[in-house]
Amino acid sequence: MSEHIFDICIVGTGFGGLCAGIHLRSDGADVVLLEAAETIGGTWRDNTYPGAACDVQSHLYSLSFAPNPDWSRTYADGAEIQAYLEGVTDDHDLRSLIRFGCRVDRARWLEDGDCWLVETTRGPVRARMLVGAVGGLSQPYVPELPGLSTFAGPAFHTQRWRHDLSLDGLRVGVIGTGASAIQLIPEIAERARSVRVFQRTPPWILSKPDRRVGAVERWVYRRVPFALKARRWALYLHLEARVVAFVMQPRILRLYERQAARGLRRSVADPDLRKVLTPDYRLGCKRILLSNNYYDAVQRSNVHIDTQSIVGIVPEGVRTDVLHELDVLVLATGFAATAGLSFELHGREGTLSGAWSEGMSAYLGTAVAGFPNFFALVGPNTGLGHSSMVFMIESQVNYLRGAWQKLSSGSRVVEVRGEVQQAFNERLQERLQGTVWASGCRAWYSTLR
Numbered sequence: 001m002s003e004h005i006f007d008i009c010i011v012g013t014g015f016g017g018l019c020a021g022i023h024l025r026s027d028g029a030d031v032v033l034l035e036a037a038e039t040i041g042g043t044w045r046d047n048t049y050p051g052a053a054c055d056v057q058s059h060l061y062s063l064s065f066a067p068n069p070d071w072s073r074t075y076a077d078g079a080e081i082q083a084y085l086e087g088v089t090d091d092h093d094l095r096s097l098i099r100f101g102c103r104v105d106r107a108r109w110l111e112d113g114d115c116w117l118v119e120t121t122r123g124p125v126r127a128r129m130l131v132g133a134v135g136g137l138s139q140p141y142v143p144e145l146p147g148l149s150t151f152a153g154p155a156f157h158t159q160r161w162r163h164d165l166s167l168d169g170l171r172v173g174v175i176g177t178g179a180s181a182i183q184l185i186p187e188i189a190e191r192a193r194s195v196r197v198f199q200r201t202p203p204w205i206l207s208k209p210d211r212r213v214g215a216v217e218r219w220v221y222r223r224v225p226f227a228l229k230a231r232r233w234a235l236y237l238h239l240e241a242r243v244v245a246f247v248m249q250p251r252i253l254r255l256y257e258r259q260a261a262r263g264l265r266r267s268v269a270d271p272d273l274r275k276v277l278t279p280d281y282r283l284g285c286k287r288i289l290l291s292n293n294y295y296d297a298v299q300r301s302n303v304h305i306d307t308q309s310i311v312g313i314v315p316e317g318v319r320t321d322v323l324h325e326l327d328v329l330v331l332a333t334g335f336a337a338t339a340g341l342s343f344e345l346h347g348r349e350g351t352l353s354g355a356w357s358e359g360m361s362a363y364l365g366t367a368v369a370g371f372p373n374f375f376a377l378v379g380p381n382t383g384l385g386h387s388s389m390v391f392m393i394e395s396q397v398n399y400l401r402g403a404w405q406k407l408s409s410g411s412r413v414v415e416v417r418g419e420v421q422q423a424f425n426e427r428l429q430e431r432l433q434g435t436v437w438a439s440g441c442r443a444w445y446s447t448l449r
């Protein structure tokens with residue numbers, strides 16, 4: 001008996017995989033979703049460190065076809081977003097299409113069969129179209145700090161939070177001061193004996209206009225769907241206006257820098273500490289962070305910021321110019337955003353990691369020459385610094401639906417031509433010059449570390 005060939009195989013069940021699965025199935029495709037974990041959720045399933053929350057407003061950071069009138073806050077926390085995704089999965093009856101506990105090891109394009117052979121821990125899967133929805137920020141980045149493995153206590157990445165471990169009364173070290181760290185530090189500072197923050201670069205921080213969404217407002221959103229839509233559009237347009245500054249006139253970002261500096265002056269009285277917390281690069285080059293409690297936390301008597309370079313890790317703690325003795329070490333060091341897919345992909349003539357060995361590139365961040373009927377969600381150059389990634393994902397899924405339409409109406413393959421991808425990438429690289437991301441800083445938006 002010949003093996004079943006699915007129309008579409010989607011790897012990953014975060015926002016991207018779920019959105020693609022729901023739409024492509026409704027377009028009539030025979031879809032299977034593969035998920036290495038035991039439940040859906042991607043980023044929001046995996047990042048459960050204390051204080052994890054989204055810094056994009058939830059009425060925008062949600063799927064347009066699954067509006068939620070019941071968000072409890074302007075910026076929902078991770079648990080509420082995960083619950084939303086679970087609800088969307090059930091409402092669209094998607095679970096029956098998902099193979100859980102099914103890790104993809106590699107996938108190979110079969111030229112003679114015009115399909116992908118996907119090798120998984122639960123056996124092979126064949127599909128005409130393959131969607132990589134494994135997330136742009138899913139592989140933890142662990143810096144090569146000398147002696148890291150010798151640390152005597154627990155040492156873990158923010159994405160692998162040790163919920164079995166109580167930090168009460170312990171001396172905790174946190175490496176990094178990015179989005180994850182500034183959410184986490186105020187939370188653990190309340191419990192730990194001490195928190196030592198190892199800061200390499202101070203982040204720009206703006207206050208977070210967060211509030212509870214009251215019962216009346218939620219009632220209005222439930223009863224008047226247009227009100228919810230209007231709120232979403234207003235948020236979208238408000239955030240989109242920032243593109244002018246990010247892309248065309250980074251100088252405008254000085255206005256935000258002044259706002260952030262005013263916030264810092266208001267929050268931190270000690271001029272020496274203010275100096276430590278003041279960035280020296282253009283706001284927006286790294287992700288702009290939002291917080292109402294980070295500056296309060298770092299002024300607590302049990303929290304200390306260390307700006308000396310880390311020389312190495314020893315069993316007792318972290319060595320900078322002196323030894324900082326610690327019981328626990330948290331790596332808030334971000335993600336390997338440029339590591340590519342989490343599984344090996346063999347296209348017509350070679351692997352994706354080979355094609356990307358000198359830098360990731362994809363047409364519209366989605367299609368790659370030499371990899372027919374393969375599409376990446378949250379692919380190269382799709383990371384946003386100013387708005388909702390869910391909007392980007394939905395735009396990519398629209399593109400996928402177009403590709404599926406072609407495949408289902410007679411085309412054998414849909415594939416971007418090499419010269420088209422190259423021209424797209426050259427234009428993109430050209431246009432990146434002059435944007436805030438080219439203003440000189442170390443950020444995951446680029447490959448620099």
Ligand code: NAP
Pocket residue numbers: 053054055056137143144158175176177178179180181183198199200201287310332333334335442443444449
């Ligand atoms: P990140 O922004 O990449 O921050 C990593 C931190 O680790 C930086 O402070 C970095 O310092 C530091 N670091 C890395 N290697 C180091 C080394 N060898 N020595 C010392 N310090 C080192 O990572 P993240 O905070 O996990 O956030 C990643 C992205 O996830 C965010 O930009 C955001 O898009 C997303 N995120 C979003 C939310 C949200 O609210 N929506 C929350 C968390 C995360 P340098 O700055 O000097 O490189």
